[in-house]
Amino acid sequence: ETGVTQTPRHLVMGMTNKKSLKCEQHLGHNAMYWYKQSAKKPLELMFVYSLEERVENNSVPSRFSPECPNSSHLFLHLHTLQPEDSALYLCASSQSTEPGSAFFGQGTRLTVV
Amino acid sequence: GQNIDQPTEMTATEGAIVQINCTYQTSGFNGLFWYQQHAGEAPTFLSYNVLDGLEEKGRFSSFLSRSKGYSYLLLKELQMKDSASYLCAVRDRDYQLIWGAGTKLIIKP
Numbered sequence A: 001e002t003g004v005t006q007t008p009r010h011l012v013m014g015m016t017n018k019k020s021l022k023c024e025q026h027l028g029h030n031a032m033y034w035y036k037q038s039a040k041k042p043l044e045l046m047f048v049y050s051l052e053e054r055v056e057n058n059s060v061p062s063r064f065s066p067e068c069p070n071s072s073h074l075f076l077h078l079h080t081l082q083p084e085d086s087a088l089y090l091c092a093s094s095q096s097t098e099p100g101s102a103f104f105g106q107g108t109r110l111t112v113v
Numbered sequence B: 001g002q003n004i005d006q007p008t009e010m011t012a013t014e015g016a017i018v019q020i021n022c023t024y025q026t027s028g029f030n031g032l033f034w035y036q037q038h039a040g041e042a043p044t045f046l047s048y049n050v051l052d053g054l055e056e057k058g059r060f061s062s063f064l065s066r067s068k069g070y071s072y073l074l075l076k077e078l079q080m081k082d083s084a085s086y087l088c089a090v091r092d093r094d095y096q097l098i099w100g101a102g103t104k105l106i107i108k109p
Helices: none
Strands: A004-007 A010-013 A018-025 A031-037 A044-050 A053-057 A064-070 A073-079 A087-094 A108-112 B003-005 B009-013 B018-025 B032-037 B044-049 B053-057 B060-065 B070-075 B084-091 B097-099 B103-108
Touching (some): A004 A087, B003 B084, B003 B097, B018 B084, B032 B060, B044 B053, B070 B084
Antiparallel strands (some): A004 A018, A031 A044, B032 B084, B053 B060, B084 B103
């Protein structure tokens, strides 16, 4: 238990489906992150929220849409995904001044069919 | 461009010592991190180096040479539970984390 909880742990969706990934942190952190982890590739930072404001969007396709309703919750809304979007999606949180020592959730293993 | 290089996979024997290297080329430097990630689990923070030298934490040690753009993670008295991927990450001048692809460590009895 890292203090960061992601649901669901596994998700299989068709290319026409709409689904959402959820992340919740219980650590009192004020920054939250979405990462994509593909096999044998570096972690790719997708979005950063600091104090509930989106501060970074690393050229992520619009089929991924983040939402941060408060400092404890983060969502990633998915629609019309492609098979190459299949990956492990990791949520992390930190104090905004210390992004390097972030705490990660266990991730959602997404498969797009 | 910025990049982090580390071996894709390493194999070691239970009870032995293994050194996982990481070299980096980044725009500035504000610290280097090592994370451990067991299969299907979250990455967990292992160590942080910002000054040259060796940081020791139990069976694990991490070394940094900023002039060489080089770090290593040293694992002693290897245990089967140490089988995992080890991720190296560098914080650049903008305080963004640049990640390596990870080294998968396989421990054999």
